[in-house]
Amino acid sequence: MKKFLFILALLLIVPMFLPVSSSLLPDTSNSQISEEESNLPNYTLPNSKEEIKIDESKIEESKIEESRPQEQNIKIEVSEVQEIIEKPLPKRNKETDNLNILFIGADKDKLLMTAIYSIDHKNNKDNLKSGSVFFPSTTNLEYNGQQASLQSLYKKYPEKDFGYILVDILEELLEVDIAYHVHMDKAVLKEANRILDPIIVQGQRINLEDIFEMPATDKDQAVLGQLMEQFTRPTTYFYKLPALVIKSSKHIATDFPLTPENLLLHFRIARAVNMEAIDKVILDKDSPEDILKDIIYTITTQ
Numbered sequence: 347m348k349k350f351l352f353i354l355a356l357l358l359i360v361p362m363f364l365p366v367s368s369s370l371l372p373d374t375s376n377s378q379i380s381e382e383e384s385n386l387p388n389y390t391l392p393n394s395k396e397e398i399k400i401d402e403s404k405i406e407e408s409k410i411e412e413s414r415p416q417e418q419n420i421k422i423e424v425s426e427v428q429e430i431i432e433k434p435l436p437k438r439n440k441e442t443d444n445l446n447i448l449f450i451g452a453d454k455d456k457l458l459m460t461a462i463y464s465i466d467h468k469n470n471k472d473n474l475k476s477g478s479v480f481f482p483s484t485t486n487l488e489y490n491g492q493q494a495s496l497q498s499l500y501k502k503y504p505e506k507d508f509g510y511i512l513v514d515i516l517e518e519l520l521e522v523d524i525a526y527h528v529h530m531d532k533a534v535l536k537e538a539n540r541i542l543d544p545i546i547v548q549g550q551r552i553n554l555e556d557i558f559e560m561p562a563t564d565k566d567q568a569v570l571g572q573l574m575e576q577f578t579r580p581t582t583y584f585y586k587l588p589a590l591v592i593k594s595s596k597h598i599a600t601d602f603p604l605t606p607e608n609l610l611l612h613f614r615i616a617r618a619v620n621m622e623a624i625d626k627v628i629l630d631k632d633s634p635e636d637i638l639k640d641i642i643y644t645i646t647t648q
Contacts, residue, residue, distance in 0.1 A: 435636035438643035439521045443468055445615060446642070448513055448527040451558035457483045457500040458532065459558040462516065462524065466646040467615050474618045477625035477645030484631040487515050495631075505529060505599055521639050531597035532558065538594075541586050545572045562626045 444464045451459035460483070465476040483497040489511065500508055509527035517524050532555060539554040546552070547568045576582050602608070625645040629637070 435640060436643075437521065437636065437639035438647075439639050439641070442466065442522065442643050442646065444522070444642065444646055445612075446522050446524045448509065448516065448524050450509060450512070450527065450529040451532065452500070452529070453532040453558075455501060457497050460485075460496055460512070462520070462522075462642070464522075464642050464646050465615060465619060467618070472618050473620040473623070474615065475623060475646050476619050477627065477642075479641055479645070480626070480628045482629070482631045485629070486632060487519070489515055509599065509601070519638055520642060522642050526600060526602045528602065529599040533597045534590075534594040537590055541590050542573075542576055542582070545569060545576075547572070562628070566626070 442464075444466050446462055446464045449459065449461045449463060450457070451461075460481040462479045463476065464479070465474055467474050469475075481496060483495065483500075485496050486493055487496065487499070488494075489499065494502075496512075499511065503511055509529050513524045513527050535555045535557055542554070544551050545554070547565045550565075552565070552569050577587075627641060627645060629641070
């Protein structure tokens with residue numbers, strides 16, 4: 347029974363891998379331009395009736411001089427420029443108190459997906475803001491004083507140890523707490539693809555076996571909506587999911603606390619997530635520290 351409840355909660359969260367990216371438009375404001383009045387000198391005509399001679403060459407020379415741009419003495423302090431260049435980006439992950447879950451997807455000994463799904467579940471009761479951060483398998487990490495890629499670490503350490511090792515690495519790298527990790531083999535998705543009703547988007551059937559490697563597209567929101575609708579059907583909840591558990595339980599490893607209270611909490615959180623405001627970020631393999639330590643805040647702050 348515990349295994350069934352765990353798989354149930356897990357499958358309710360897995361669809362979050364299909365978020366739709368969101369963007370913000372910058373504000374614009376009108377600038378006002380002030381005009382300064384110029385003081386014109388007073389001119390008087392000569393009293394005599396002498397013939398006034400005009401030197402045309404002087405006029406032409408004056409016009410040329412007036413057309414030349416006036417040089418301005420602009421003084422820039424080197425220290426001010428250096429301060430702008432060296433000013434660090436904000437590192438606000440530490441300001442969050444999110445539910446962070448590490449998901450690891452694999453196909454036997456090949457690492458397919460490493461992602462943190464983060465939910466800001468304390469600032470609101472409904473329409474919770476959430477997002478996913480994906481790490482390429484080529485991402486370089488430091489462990490035990492040595493640099494190694496995610497894929498090489500995955501091959502080096504047993505499945506039962508890899509999740510705990512990666513939690514320690516990413517908690518320090520991102521400056522967040524990770525509640526637990528979930529390791530799933532692709533075989534789970536193969537079985538789910540057989541048991542669940544077909545998911546059709548824009549006339550095309552979506553293959554759930556590709557969910558670990560599926561890039562962000564304009565179809566993500568529709569796929570996510572259909573998955574969540576299916577998982578909350580009574581027939582799926584009480585009949586199809588138990589069948590999935592029996593056939594796929596050996597392909598899942600996790601430190602998720604299997605208690606009724608914890609399962610109910612995560613089920614309620616998953617149901618309250620705002621499905622129309624889920625960000626998905628795929629990092630570069632060598633993302634700078636400033637980005638890593640601010641990314642969770644950026645994608646989950648209301």
